[in-house]
Amino acid sequence: MRIIYTDLLCIGAGLAGERVAIEAARAGFETICLSLVPPRRSHSSAAQGGMQAALGNCIKGQGDCPDMHFQDTVKGSDWGCDQEVARIFVENAPLAIRQMDYWGVPWNRVVPGKACYFKGGEKLEKEEPRDRSGLITARDFGGTAKWRACYCSDGTGHAMLYTMDSVALQYGVQVHDRTEALSLIHDQERCHGAVVRCLKTGELRAYISRATLIASGGFGRIYRASTNAVINEGGGQIIALDTGGVPLGNMEAVQFHPTGIVPTDILVTEGCRGDGGTLLDVNLERFMPWYEPDKAELASRDVVSRRMQEHMAQGLGVKSPYGDHLWLDIRHLGREHITSKLREVDEICKNFLGIDPADSLIPVRPTQHYSMGGVRTDKDGAAYGLKGLFSAGEAACWDMHGFNRLGGNSLAETVVAGMLVGRRVAGFLQEEDMRVDTALVRGELKKQQERVDTLKSSTKGDPPFEVRNRMQDILMDYVGIFRNEKDLHLAGEKLQQVLQSAENPKLSSSKAGADPELSLALRLPGMVRLALCVAFGALERRESRGSHAREDYPARNDRDWLVRTLAFWPGGRALPRLEYEPATKVVEIPPGERGYGGCEVISAES
């Protein structure tokens, strides 16, 4: 079997993975990125509206600073984040964005003079000063005190990813695309690399690496309806969990984005509302100001999604063959604005809905969008429990997002964490050697080969696609925006049954090469285990915080639950083992009111 040696193995080649890889490559280390798809097709490319960085260049961002960005991020997280990490993040975001500019991202710039803009439905005027002309500008996003989301039209992720991949190419980062990591090679103490399946040939290989990074993005596709790309099935989280010693943090913290389109669940950016778009109900009335008089459509995503859901539950949604939805109205922004600043939205509406958003309403509803949880790391990106293993980006629980991520903070996280974790990885590679244990490597390869062989020869069981659909439907039905004990119990029971089916499926084809049914069968048990971590973590967390809303425990409980869930899955268990750690050691801002959302709080002192 083929064995490949390298200094750094990055599992995932989106923005975070490539940013780490670049840092290691520039320090002179051999770096290989694995990717399910060519790097430029990574899901980072689908990020639309912007990247948060407190530059304070545009007039509506004047006075902005990392302190304000910090406050917004901590409030947004509903005090679930690690405040030390959030602080490191906001201080480094301006530098990271300028470096992306230096590398070639065509950020939109400040245009001096008077211009109109919309807030809610209202037309207002602003005047940009001459002395800021040509600096990076920003737009408004939810949950922020200032206009802080820097952007390239609404293809910000695309522009950043293409630039990042160019730089990776420049510095000699190697890419092995169409590969999938099946497991980590480890001895309980140190990570030695990964066993990987080539999705071109079906061949298994071992990669031996002194440092290994998981940067494979989120796991939204465990839900039936998700804005995520079809590759976001949690591969990185699965192989970390499977070690038994690496925990996943806050898996119950799942974000639902207010504006997935109906049908197809494709995202239209928060920039629509940031630029002045409004949400309307079946009577074409704006409803967000009733619930959130201050922030209206620009409260944080968890709050807007809940309000939309509540509003539809009152019968004020629009009926459709695909279920109830609401309307997003950007007509008043005008065709010129839409075709220049929101052109992806324009294309998506025309191509997938057959409507022109300059004169039609866009059907939307809250849709699974982001995984705040992931591979738990320290502030340097080193994974808990296994030396030599690192994680960054959406795959990780670093944890600057806590229980709700602000729009534009994920793109920012990829490049800030990528830069910082990359430095740490380079330092680690400078210092740490590793004794290669061929028995360990061959043992893991053999184990994975046996899994493949067993799957191919299985004569009874359910088809993998069917089993996957069952899992997705359970999460949709019982682990959605609003949760309760009864549903979560049921979800846990049903998912345990699904896990048994997932572990013993029957393939109908088992052709040579990269058979897609076999690929799914190999990752399916891991996906169900992630689903169980989400459901079980949600069941145990008896409070409401950020995106985790319990109907039976509606208050945020800082007395008992100002903690982060750590889910471990030691071999042979039917359920994960949950442990807890304090949400943050450093407390710059003690828990308080978010200023939106109107959630009751049980204070730590009570």
Next chain:
Amino acid sequence: MNRKLTFAIFRYNPQEPGSRPWMQEFRLEETENLNLFVALNLVREKQDPSLQFDFCCRAGICGACAMVINGRPGLACRTKTAELPDKIVLMPLPGFRLGGDLSVDTGAWFRAMNARIRSWIHNDEEFDPDAPEVVMDNQVAEQIYELDRCIECGCCIGACATAQMRSDFLGAAAMNRIARFMLDPRDKRENREYFEVVGTEQGIFGCMGLLGCQDVCPKNLPLQDQLSHVRRKMGWQALKKILPWSGG
């Protein structure tokens, strides 16, 4: 009454001993808003789990799902069956190494292309972490973004007669990429350096001007303008090489 659709799909698995290229037919009842992303996944889930194809974002953003749809290269995810006749013929995009069935290796092709044209900002100055960003006119930023929107789906290569005849032809995607860097004031390369990478028969001078690329580009990139822009610049550069007194 819903239409009964027939999908004729190219099948060939180079990894499977004895596999030969052939066309397989699948039948599917059309539902409202059906597109090729949903249709192909239904075929795979219900009729043949071995069928290979590529989707990723399924929103027309990532460029993974280009294929030849009833004779024309396009993105499958955003092609609605309502726009197509009862019989839908799907072939893999030509010009790229075939993975299997409808899946082609565009990744390796585009990475090699970007390496050949050295597709990154060339700037000798180090990044200064303490300095503010260099100012740029917003119009320039928007012009760069306009060309930066290419999603490397490969439709323009699949529709290019030169690319079908010579495998080393860089194609419209590369010329568009070069034009993007020529526009960017942060890239300090001179025309003579661009000439080295695209002033050849494999580059801009191989283009026959048939403009199939522009017709099929799903992002409606102004490829015709970029091809003529690069050709003009490189033509002038070529002339300079012949006329020593012109300073080339």
